[in-house]
Every structure is written in C-alpha cells, then in structure tokens.
Amino acid sequence: MKIPKRLQPLVDDGMIDEVIAQLMSGKEAQVYIVRCGENIRCAKVYKEANQRSFKQAVQYQEGRKVRNSRRARAMSKKTRYGQKEQENAWVSAEVDALYQLSRAGVRVPQPRGFIDGVLLMDLIQDADGHAAPRLDDVELTAEQAREYHSQVIGDIVRMLCAGLVHGDLSEFNVLLDEQGPVIIDLPQAVNAASNNSAAMMLERDVNNMRAYFGRFAPELLATDYAKEMWQLYEDGDLHPEITLTGLFEHDSVNADIAELMAVIDAAREEEEDRLARERANDED
Numbered sequence: 001m002k003i004p005k006r007l008q009p010l011v012d013d014g015m016i017d018e019v020i021a022q023l024m025s026g027k028e029a030q031v032y033i034v035r036c037g038e039n040i041r042c043a044k045v046y047k048e049a050n051q052r053s054f055k056q057a058v059q060y061q062e063g064r065k066v067r068n069s070r071r072a073r074a075m076s077k078k079t080r081y082g083q084k085e086q087e088n089a090w091v092s093a094e095v096d097a098l099y100q101l102s103r104a105g106v107r108v109p110q111p112r113g114f115i116d117g118v119l120l121m122d123l124i125q126d127a128d129g130h131a132a133p134r135l136d137d138v139e140l141t142a143e144q145a146r147e148y149h150s151q152v153i154g155d156i157v158r159m160l161c162a163g164l165v166h167g168d169l170s171e172f173n174v175l176l177d178e179q180g181p182v183i184i185d186l187p188q189a190v191n192a193a194s195n196n197s198a199a200m201m202l203e204r205d206v207n208n209m210r211a212y213f214g215r216f217a218p219e220l221l222a223t224d225y226a227k228e229m230w231q232l233y234e235d236g237d238l239h240p241e242i243t244l245t246g247l248f249e250h251d252s253v254n255a256d257i258a259e260l261m262a263v264i265d266a267a268r269e270e271e272e273d274r275l276a277r278e279r280a281n282d283e284d
Contacts, residue, residue, distance in 0.1 A: 006045045023131055033123060044119040046091050094187040095119055097164060104162040106155045107182045124175045124182045135171035145216035151180045152209050153225050158240045160233055164189050165198050169205035171212040172278050199230050224248040
C-alpha cells in the first residue's frame, strides 16, 4: 500500500521496511500493520491534536506527574501551547504505561519505540498469524470464559501492583491471542495512589470484565474481585501472585445516599461516553 505521510520518516530511517495494511482507524489514531526486518509489528499513528475528537476527562488526568515544570505550568493554562502540551501528555501516558506494564509482566503489546507521534508495538496475532480479534468479536465456552477471566483479573492485579488502573477496560479493548487476553488502549490509565477516582475506575474495569465473561459463565456474575483487590491494595497486602477469593464482606453501615447517587450518575455518564466512542469507532 501507499506509505502514509507520518510513517515515511520511519521508512526512510530504516525502522520500517514495509507498510502492509491499515488495521484500524479511530478518533485518536490510525493503526497500520508493518514489517520491521523479519518481524511483523503495528504502528499506532496518533492524530494531530486538532484532528482528535476524543474526550480527555479531567478525572483521568488527576495525579499525573509532569517532569518538566514549564510544561506543567503551560498545561494548567488554557493557552494554545498549554492545550498542545496536554494533548502530548495524554499520548505519552499510553507509551509510558505500556513500558511500565510490560516490565511488570502484564499482557500488553510489547512496545518497540515511540518516534514523532508513532508508537511501534508487536502485533498481537491469532493462531493463524492474523491480527487478533477483540473479545467482543468472539464466542466463548464456559470453560474458556472462566480461564480468560482469571487471566484478566491476574493482569489487573499486576497493573494495580505497578501503580496503575486501566480506567476504560472492556471487551472492546482486550485482544485474544493463542495464550489468552491481551490488554490494549491505555492513554487514560490513572495513577492508583494519587487519583481520587482510581478505586471507582478499578471497580468499573473489573465489573465490565465480570459482565462480559459472565455471559458465558454466569457464576462469575456473583463475584466481587474489585473491592477485594482494592482493600488488599489499601492495606499494603496486594502482590502479583496473590490468590483472590472473589468474595468481599460489605460494610453494613448505612451509605450516604446523595454521595452514592453522585457516583452512580458519574459511572452512567462514563458508560454512555464509552458506548458512544465504540459506536463511532465501529462506524469508522
């Protein structure tokens, strides 16, 4: 195929030998299948800031650290430069998260470099060597659902031990290769220790996975891994090899109804935004 303009510098520098095909196009980026020497990889080309239309919720950005003080000051202002720096930080968050989680043993695409807004990663493939499907595109047996759910829960635990919460985990951003689920799309990953919404996001991630796999193995719908792992995390007892029970004894003290309704409303709005994004991606 014709080499996209944004990939031409990487071809010229010998980092990419061939652009094979476009894999997908979304609101944030376009993804291409490329050949790098003998390796088949994917190149995620992030769109320019003025071409992106995804929502960067302030909720996700809370607690993110910016090393450069000038950039931090600019991002706190509403200037054009400040907005550009904020957009760049959003993209960098995914790159940083992939490297961090890969080191922590989480099943994510192995990053191979980030150059001029292009992220090179290993291509996640199925048993036949084709691009792996999303969970939403497959049918599972009850046994597969239980096994894959266990693997995803293990990876969420490893993510939390590494200090991160995905923040938007669902069947739409988990791929399935020969070994099982692979988690993708991490620009909204949040810092578990410094983001006040981290516990709520973790619960939403875990419960999204419970709802999906519960379609095929209904007994999973009775589990409560999110609250269990968060309690262990807060107590300093969570570690990557821990065995969870999926059970949690809820506090019997009456809840603040107003606060509870506010949390429910926020979760509903986030879910509506997520579904709108997925519908838009499918239309693309």
